[in-house]
Amino acid sequence: MKPAKIGIDAGGSLLKMAFEEHGQIHYKSYSIDELYSSMNWLKMTAPDAPIALTGGKAEYLQKEFFQNARIIPEFESSSIGASYLMKQDGISYENFLLINIGTGTSICLKKEGDISRLSGSGVGGGTLMGLGRLLTGEKDFSKLVSLAGSGKAEHADLMVKDIYSPFDSPLDGSLTASNFGKIKDDQVSKEDKAASLTNMVAETIVLLSTQAAVQHQIDDIIYIGSTLRHNAPLKHLLEKYTAMLGKKPTFIQNGASCGALGALLSL
Structure with missing residues (x-):
């Protein structure tokens, strides 16, 4: 694995990874219990790849593993990713609610090109x-x-x-x-x-x-x-x-x- 660049969403239960390799985007996920082993493995296999982090544990990953990584606000990165995947699926909505059901649930509004978090719930x-x-x-x-x-x-x-x-x-x-x-x-x-x-x-x-x-x-x-x-x-x-x-x-x-x-x- 020699990715050109890597995105990591570090949540409360899972680490989700998207990486570009040979012009293709691939996905992996790990239990949060595998944080140390998976991130140390990533540092060894892709030491020079640019990395962007998001999610609740993004700052922790930056401090402990990837000091040069960028941190992207969670609702912003989810919106960017969702919009990209929607286009791939042939879906075109200008305005919509984006409901992210992870460990908890976030409710975000995409309207007139802007994304904002409206509310959330501990139920997820x-x-x-x-x-x-x-x-x-x-x-x-x-x-x-x-x-x-x-x-x-x-x-x-x-x-x-x-x-x-x-x-x-x-x-x-x-x-x-x-x-x-x-x-x-x-x-x-x-x-x-x-x-x-x-x-x-x-x-x-x-x-x-x-x-x-x-x-x-x-x-x-x-x-x-x-x-x-x-x-x-x-x-x-x-x-x-x-x-x-x-x-x-x-x-x-x-x-x-x-x-x-x-x-x-x-x-």
């Missing part, structure tokens, strides 16, 4: 992993996703139809009245708990995102971030609830690497 991938481990005993991300895909949230969640039963509900009965509101004992399966948790994360993110979209008169919502990678259950729910609330959800290829890519492109 870290919630999925932390609560998922408490609820199911499972600590592997892919296994949690698999559990969620096999479960039914309504076995753990109190639904609107449950509240109005045996009468008809004036609202959509499939909506959640209370996340985990149906759990009264230990009879709910791990699969159903994982599905309920994924549903709670999706609903929280969509409600916050669509409220911001209404406030700023935005129709298109772009979802990116590492929590979406190989996570079909979460993507399905985000798409479903966003459309239900009258907004257009979009997912882009390699969206988990927008921050790292944006840092790379800033060089």
Whole structure:
């Protein structure tokens, strides 16, 4: 590996890397637990490559490993990367919300060429992993996703139809009245708990995102971030609830690497 330049997004859970080699952009990711081994390996294999850093641990990486690296604000680098990938996918939105679901969730507005961070939430991938481990005993991300895909949230969640039963509900009965509101004992399966948790994360993110979209008169919502990678259950729910609330959800290829890519492109 002899990259011409490198972008690194150092978050709370993962290190995402985008690097250009022979005119092509490639992507890698590492657990934050591999920080020292991966960054020392990078220093040895690409000692002269220019590097740009972004994310919560960018200053730490600069101080400890790459003193000459540039630091790019996280929402700026994510916007640059997302815009590049959207063009690759043939997507052209002038104004949109960019929802970055990493360890937590950031809500940014791209309007008239400017990017600004509107708000965020502590509910994100870290919630999925932390609560998922408490609820199911499972600590592997892919296994949690698999559990969620096999479960039914309504076995753990109190639904609107449950509240109005045996009468008809004036609202959509499939909506959640209370996340985990149906759990009264230990009879709910791990699969159903994982599905309920994924549903709670999706609903929280969509409600916050669509409220911001209404406030700023935005129709298109772009979802990116590492929590979406190989996570079909979460993507399905985000798409479903966003459309239900009258907004257009979009997912882009390699969206988990927008921050790292944006840092790379800033060089």
